[in-house]
Amino acid sequence: MVTTNQPKTVNPLKTPLDWAKAACDSLMAAYKPSELPPDGRWHYHQGVFLESMRQLKERTGGEDYQKYIKAYVDYNIDENGNFLWNRKELDAIQAGLLLFELDEQTDDSRYRTAAGKLRNMFPTLNRTSDGGFWHKDGYPYQMWLDGLYMGGVFAMNYSKKYDEPELLEMVLEQERLMRKHTRDQQTGLYHHAWDESRQQPWADKETGKSPEFWGRAIGWYGITFNEILDFLPQHHASRVELSSALRDLAVSLVGYQDDETGLWHQVVDKPGHPGNWIETSCSALFVYTIARAIRGGHLDESYLPYAEKGYRGLIQRMKFDPNGRFIMPEICIGTGVGDYQHYINRPKTENDLHGVGAFVLASIEMQDLLPAL
Secondary structure: OOOOOOOEOOOOOOOHHHHHHHHHHHHHHHOOHHHOOOOOOOOHHHHHHHHHHHHHHHHHOOHHHHHHHHHHHHHHOOOOOOOOOOOOEHHHHHHHHHHHHHHHHOOOOHHHHHHHHHHOOHHHOOEOOOOOEOOEOOOOOEEEHHHHHHHHHHHHHHHHHHOOHHHHHHHHHHHHHHHHHHEOOOOOOEOOEEEOOOOOOOOOOOOOEOOOOEHHHHHHHHHHHHHHHHHOOOOOOOHHHHHHHHHHHHHHHHOOOOOOOOOOEOEOOOOOOOOOOEOHHHHHHHHHHHHHHHHOOOOOHHHHHHHHHHHHHHHHHOEEOOOOOEEOOOEEOOOOOOOHHHHHOOOEEOOOHHHHHHHHHHHHHHHHHOOOO
């Protein structure tokens, strides 16, 4: 008999929540909370994964999950609520989502103190001439799709938790500006970024838009659409417009879903172009976007087959190592803005936190739509 130590694809799990737990448990076994890659700092890489774990804990329970999340936060935040993060970029805010529950469940004031430090970043951020947040100080006059999720979801949670309704209105305005500057009328997709100055090599000299539709950035936007709609009061004036925008995005996405695999490509609108490849993190985020929009009543159940096909395609891609630990392959590493070659040449990796967090979120959403596999 020939044996091999190479990872192999198996499907021993019976529900989407089983898959979500397998993903979280494998990374917990591989890394101490303080060692979560890429460098163990306070950042959205860790925040995306740990927020997905927190939401899984809400569905399934699990003291180990709570301890793991708290250990990461406590590693980064000292006894006075001080911590080190990059005060010049929206990406540094997202991990603040972990603070609200800890503040609520403990008498430890440093979680509220740390959340306040992140909240106070917003008035200090540089802006475009019409008020859009720069993605980072190092990227002047640029708005990136990713930024709406990285800062916006934290802001809405802070608004609700600590009664600052102006933060919700701030997020609505940022979304409106992002949609204005990045949405493509022809495809219904969203360009990765917009440069008001038109100075970047990738910026269209007339529109300032970047040239391509990068999957994961659009996926962050899909999450944020759903989040905003959950935070909006039922009769808010923006609700109909945003529900329509989410629906339009979902309609566009299903038009680019790969017929064979049910997944999506790294550059979403160019599936047949040389070098383009199936990318798992954006596929997970698109499944999440569609599934949650169905749950929220923004899409009807005719869209369920697209979500189901995408999710089944994802789990067929997943692997397990010889120790039975979950492996998520074909995840694009962190990526800046560029042309087509830039995106298709980005390295692929396994169990990157961008992807595992996205997969866990998709699994949570699919549990109610597809309770048995």
